[in-house]
Amino acid sequence: MVAEPVAAPDPGPRQPALPEPTHVPVLNIANLLTVSRLVLVPVFLLALFTDGGTDPFWRLVAFVVFAVASVTDHVDGRLARKHGLITDFGKIADPIADKALTGSALVGLSLLGDLPWWVTLVIAVREVGVTLLRFWVIRHGVIPASRGGKAKTLAQVVAIGFFLLPLPAWVGPVNWAIMAVALVLTVVTGVDYVVRAVRLRARGKRALAP
Numbered sequence: 001m002v003a004e005p006v007a008a009p010d011p012g013p014r015q016p017a018l019p020e021p022t023h024v025p026v027l028n029i030a031n032l033l034t035v036s037r038l039v040l041v042p043v044f045l046l047a048l049f050t051d052g053g054t055d056p057f058w059r060l061v062a063f064v065v066f067a068v069a070s071v072t073d074h075v076d077g078r079l080a081r082k083h084g085l086i087t088d089f090g091k092i093a094d095p096i097a098d099k100a101l102t103g104s105a106l107v108g109l110s111l112l113g114d115l116p117w118w119v120t121l122v123i124a125v126r127e128v129g130v131t132l133l134r135f136w137v138i139r140h141g142v143i144p145a146s147r148g149g150k151a152k153t154l155a156q157v158v159a160i161g162f163f164l165l166p167l168p169a170w171v172g173p174v175n176w177a178i179m180a181v182a183l184v185l186t187v188v189t190g191v192d193y194v195v196r197a198v199r200l201r202a203r204g205k206r207a208l209a210p
Helices: 029-052 056-082 088-111 117-137 146-166 167-208
Strands: none
Touching: 029 056, 029 088, 056 088, 056 146, 088 117, 088 146, 117 167, 146 167
16 A cells, blocks of 8 residues: 655745845935035035125125035934934945034134134034044944934024124124023033933943843
8 A cells, every 4th residue: 555645734825024124325315416516515605705705796606505515414313313314324325424524614704804713613622522522432333313402403503693794783792692592502412412422332231232
């Protein structure tokens, strides 16, 4: 008698294959906007220093370039989050582009005598320090932007914009009121960032400990 072949047990319904992680190309619209912000920095400086920085028309041009570049900062981040275009390049290039734009505006205004150097130094020390902290803790994680940080950025952009515009002298107190708010937020959020960076690094070290 020939034995009947034994059927293999039914493995049951197949589990759907997990989707492979999608590779995000570095060359995407969000990163292109970030790079465009860097490209606009020398254009902004050229307009700012044309005719010694005293021509109202060129000051207005400098303001427009600065405003457009600042808007791209909001747009590129929003596009990256909405469409999944976040890349390591963007994480590094975006804050560098921000600092380059803000720093060039502050230094330019100080060179023209429109803004005291101590204001530029306070903001520059904070921004450079935060950028260095990002690299210091990058292997342990990313510190998310806080509401205070976003308010700081907005206050800085608005304050710099007022100083760029060829406005009458009586607007001066308004300029300084906005800049004062920006300076307070700059210092407070800088201290907060240091605290969060130290805590993140400490947690990362504990997680890596045997």
